[in-house]
Amino acid sequence: MMPKSPQATLAAPVRDAGEPVLALDTGVVVMPSPERRRRWRGLLRRLPVLDVVALCLVVILLLLIVAGPWLERYPPNAIDLTHALLPPGPDHWLGTDDYGRDIYSRLVAGARVTLLAALIVVVLGNGLGVLIACLAAISAPRVDQTIMRICDIFMAFPAMVLALGIAAALGPSELSLVIAMTVSLWPGAARLARGLLRETMLSDHVAAAKVMGVGVLRRMFRHVLPSVMDQIYVRAALEVAGAIVIFAGLAFLGVGAQPPSPDWGAMVSEGREFITSAWWIAAAPGAMITLTAIAFGLAGDAIAFVLNPAVRDR
Amino acid sequence: MSGHEISNMGEAAALLEVRGLTVDARSRAQGRDIRIVDGVDLTIRAGERLAVVGESGSGKSITARAIMQLDPALRLGGSIRLQGQELIGASARRLRAIRSSVVSMVFQDPMTALNPLMKIGDQVAEPLRLAGVGRREARRRAQEMLDRLGVPRAAERMDAYPHEFSGGMRQRVVLATAVISGPRLLIADEPTTALDVRIQDQVLDLVMMLSQQEGMAVLLITHDLGVVAGFADRVTVMYGGRIAEQAPRDALFASPRHPYTRGLLASVPRLDGGSHDQLLPVIPGSPAPPARRPAGCAFHPRCPLAMDRCRTEEPRLRVVAPGVEAACHLAGPTITTDASGGEVLARSRPEEDVIA
Numbered sequence: 171m172m173p174k175s176p177q178a179t180l181a182a183p184v185r186d187a188g189e190p191v192l193a194l195d196t197g198v199v200v201m202p203s204p205e206r207r208r209r210w211r212g213l214l215r216r217l218p219v220l221d222v223v224a225l226c227l228v229v230i231l232l233l234l235i236v237a238g239p240w241l242e243r244y245p246p247n248a249i250d251l252t253h254a255l256l257p258p259g260p261d262h263w264l265g266t267d268d269y270g271r272d273i274y275s276r277l278v279a280g281a282r283v284t285l286l287a288a289l290i291v292v293v294l295g296n297g298l299g300v301l302i303a304c305l306a307a308i309s310a311p312r313v314d315q316t317i318m319r320i321c322d323i324f325m326a327f328p329a330m331v332l333a334l335g336i337a338a339a340l341g342p343s344e345l346s347l348v349i350a351m352t353v354s355l356w357p358g359a360a361r362l363a364r365g366l367l368r369e370t371m372l373s374d375h376v377a378a379a380k381v382m383g384v385g386v387l388r389r390m391f392r393h394v395l396p397s398v399m400d401q402i403y404v405r406a407a408l409e410v411a412g413a414i415v416i417f418a419g420l421a422f423l424g425v426g427a428q429p430p431s432p433d434w435g436a437m438v439s440e441g442r443e444f445i446t447s448a449w450w451i452a453a454a455p456g457a458m459i460t461l462t463a464i465a466f467g468l469a470g471d472a473i474a475f476v477l478n479p480a481v482r483d484r
Numbered sequence: 485m486s487g488h489e490i491s492n493m494g495e496a497a498a499l500l501e502v503r504g505l506t507v508d509a510r511s512r513a514q515g516r517d518i519r520i521v522d523g524v525d526l527t528i529r530a531g532e533r534l535a536v537v538g539e540s541g542s543g544k545s546i547t548a549r550a551i552m553q554l555d556p557a558l559r560l561g562g563s564i565r566l567q568g569q570e571l572i573g574a575s576a577r578r579l580r581a582i583r584s585s586v587v588s589m590v591f592q593d594p595m596t597a598l599n600p601l602m603k604i605g606d607q608v609a610e611p612l613r614l615a616g617v618g619r620r621e622a623r624r625r626a627q628e629m630l631d632r633l634g635v636p637r638a639a640e641r642m643d644a645y646p647h648e649f650s651g652g653m654r655q656r657v658v659l660a661t662a663v664i665s666g667p668r669l670l671i672a673d674e675p676t677t678a679l680d681v682r683i684q685d686q687v688l689d690l691v692m693m694l695s696q697q698e699g700m701a702v703l704l705i706t707h708d709l710g711v712v713a714g715f716a717d718r719v720t721v722m723y724g725g726r727i728a729e730q731a732p733r734d735a736l737f738a739s740p741r742h743p744y745t746r747g748l749l750a751s752v753p754r755l756d757g758g759s760h761d762q763l764l765p766v767i768p769g770s771p772a773p774p775a776r777r778p779a780g781c782a783f784h785p786r787c788p789l790a791m792d793r794c795r796t797e798e799p800r801l802r803v804v805a806p807g808v809e810a811a812c813h814l815a816g817p818t819i820t821t822d823a824s825g826g827e828v829l830a831r832s833r834p835e836e837d838v839i840a
Contacts, residue, residue, distance in 0.1 A: 374596040377554055382611045382661065383584040386576075396601045480600055480647035 213482065221475060224468030231462060234281040244272035246279035247430045255448045265450040267441065273454050276432040280455065283427060284434040285462060287344065288413040291351040296406045298352060299359025304390050306360070307367040318364065324357040330416055337425040347426060351413060362405055366398035373397075400474035407470025411463030418459065434459050499669055499701050500551070500587075502526040504562035507543070507550050507725075511775065517559065520546050520774045522725040524562075525801065528669065531699040533692075535716035535733075537706060537748070541771050543725040544705045548671050551703070552589050553579055566669070584611045588667035590691075592674040594654035598646040604630070604657055605642030611665045629660040633690050652683035656690065663694055669701045670694070676711060688715055709752050713737065718807075721745045724771060724782025727801055729815075731808040741810035744783050781812070789814055 214222055234241070243263075250270035258265045264273040306317040324332065332354040333347075340346030370376060371394055379393045418435015420426030427433030429440075434455040441452030475481055507521035521543040528534050538544040550560050553571060564571040566587060571579070591597040599607060608626035613619070623642065630638035633656045646654055655675065662670060672691060676684035692715060695702050704716060712719055712733065719736045721729040721744065729742040740746045747767035769786040772778060778785055784794040793813055801811040 374591045374593060375599045378589070378591060378597050378658070378661065379599070379610075380554065381552055381583055381589040382665075383580045383614055384610065385580060388614075393599050393602075397599070478601075479645040 213476065216482075217472060217475060220468055221472035224465050225472050227461065227465035228469045231281065231285060231465060234278060235286050238278045238282050241278045242272075242275040244275045246276045246432045247271065255444065255451075257448070258450055264454045265448070267437075267451045268444060268448075271430075273437075273450065276437060277434070277454060277458055280432040280434045280437065280458070283431055284414055284417055284459075287348065287351075287417060288410050291348055291355060291413050292406050292409050294348070294352040295355025296359040296402060296409070299356035299361075300363045300395070300402060302356065303360045303363035303367055304395065306364050307371060307394070308386055308390055314364075318361070321357040321360050324354070325361070327354075329354040329358075329412070330419055333416055333420060334423060334425060337420060342425055342428055344427075347417070347420065350420075351416065354416075355409060355413070358409075359402065359405065363398060363402055366401055367394055370394045370397045400477050403473045403477070404470035407466045407473065410466040411459075414459050414462060498527050498565075499530045499532075499567060500526065500528040500703070501565040502547075502551065502562070503565075505547065505550060505564060506561035507546050508559040508561070509774075510557070510559075514775055518775045520558075520725055521550065524722070524725075524727055526703075526720060526727075528701050528703060530668065531695070531701055533695055533702040533704065533715060533717045534720060535704045535706060535712040535718070536720045536722055537709060537712055538722035539707060539771055541773065542722040543774075544707075544722045545673055547722070548589070548673050548703065548705050551671060552583070552587065554589075584665045584667065585615065586667055587669040587671065588662040588665070589671040589673065590655075590658055590662045590675045593678045594651055594658050595678065597658045598654055598661075600646055603643050603645060604649070607646075608657060608660045608664055611661065615665060626660070626664060629664050630657065633660050634686070635660075651679050652686060655679060655683070655687050659687070659690060659694075663698070663700065666698065667700060669703065671703045671705070673705045674707070675704075677706070677708070684711070691715075709748060721748065724777050725774060726782060727809075727811060728783065729808075729810045729812075730801070731805075731810075735805070735808050739805075741804050741808060741815035742783075742812045743787050743789050743814070745810075747786075 217225075248271060250266075252270065253262070253266050254268050254270040256262050256266040256270075262272050262274065264277065266272055267276075302317060302321075306314045309317070327335075329351075333350040336350035336353055337346050340349060367390075376389060376393050379389050384393065414434065417426055417433065418438055421431075421433050421436035422439035427436045429436065437455035438452045438459070441448070441450075441455070444451050503525055505521055505524040505526075506519060508517040508519050511518045524543070524547055526534070526536075526547070536544045536547065546558070549555055550558065551564055551566075551571070553560075553574075560572050562572070566582060569578070569582070571582070574582075598604075605623055605626050608629060609617075609619075609622035612622035612625060617625070627638050627642055630641070635641060635653060635656050641649075646657070649657065655678075659675075670691070675691065676687050679687060688711060691702060691704075694700055702715075704711070706712060716733050718730070718732050720727055721736075721742065723744050729736065729740065729745045731741070736745065737749065740749055744767070747765075750765045751767060753764055767786055772782070772785070778795070779798075780796050781787070781790070781794040781799050784790040787794065791813065797813070799811045799813045801809050804810045804815045
């Protein structure tokens, strides 16, 4: 390489801009601008089929929460012993339980109990965990380590046991359940997020932001956190299923939803007495829990996909 | 660069003055601090382009990052004065005020230096937004800067994401982000290393253009002497965390004083001169890691001219010719009264094959 005259260097970018040779360098960019505005359109077509299915299921489940009252065919807690233990049929699509309650209607009503509670708990638990992780990541090593050791202490207990203890201590109520679950969920989220945040903080684009004079908080919330959120979403979505199962467990142990609440977990545990004679009582809510778990688990990946521009626009 | 301009620079006040900079890293494995950079002095005047050259591990990048105070885990010693203000121990608030508006930095790999989730326009405009410039105005100026740095159809590309750009285009965006606030000093840490050769030239030309049009000083970190030749006013050669030689560009290329510099220059492939059937000369061996640097001159295990004195006594950086400093026992004013510096070479003729 030889020393360049100032004239040549000044002319260089101007000359470059017009020359087609630059198209080689610019690669993908030959795309006309109207396409850019349509990047969200056709997104469903670019998504893997399974992700589309999962997102549809999640939408249906969320609609179930909102539109539940209009979808129920019977009052979910109406006891009718003359129609007890009926198998699935035209009158009772999913049969009835030992009190003659319509299982389909109870499942729909249960979405407003189980699913809603699980969503609230997952949002709260992960939100709290991520906030604490942000705090740890920008703190001095000693504070960071202290926060992480506290996480370890919480994580030493299985979530179920921790939630059981807290729920039992606070007394059986929906609020105490939500508190118990939030407390048992945040450490996992905090651990994951803190590791990801620390890693991202070392990346060049965060250093570049620092060099630009971006302050520590703005750096964290605008440059670091968004880069790790996709993985938080994947984890949170998986936890929806876990939360439902723990709710079911707590209901089964008597500290969760109290009868006659149409909690899916409670319904499974009520139905277990009749598992050989009237399988549909336990199978229907069981299938619902499974379906929800799968739907949210896959939807997490789909959300991560949609939020990552590099993958999304491909 | 003409002699006239160099003399002008001599009168200008120093923009950046680094004196006796030391950088220590805590090493868990060693159980002690390891000195990565050991007593570096650098001076950059306003508008001047200084290249810091060295192999991997010579401490050149760490020096740059130390000036930016990028790694809080590293312990810095000595003094770094920017426009007369001491940076070592400066408060976070003061550092923030200095960053971007006075000193800015371009990183090596444009693939990782941009936030993948932020639109290009927002990234370039961010320093302005932080400085309190309105949204619309910041956007307009960002687009202007992208235009100026040769990003085609900048207006349309403001809302694009980094992954839609090629490496060369990304580096232009990185550069735009770094210079949009009009810094007086741009630290460029191997800005062309990750790019292919044709793009390297374009990016370097842009930095050169900005430096000349804005009077912006540049501290260029590189391992590529070819890059230095067309760009720098002065060159600092680093080896083993210390400065081996510091000289105006032409003096360095014409008469390198330090055996390491000579080895580096000899190992640059040339199209002109030299017979084609010869192997490219190399400096034997490789630099010692910072934890196991030898006593005396750090270069002595690889130096063809090494004497007993080199093994025990660390050579100090001294003026060996006007504007030229070297840290070598052999490169003294007594030998170098001849401007070509040929004496050192002459004396070393028996060993010359090894190095050149």
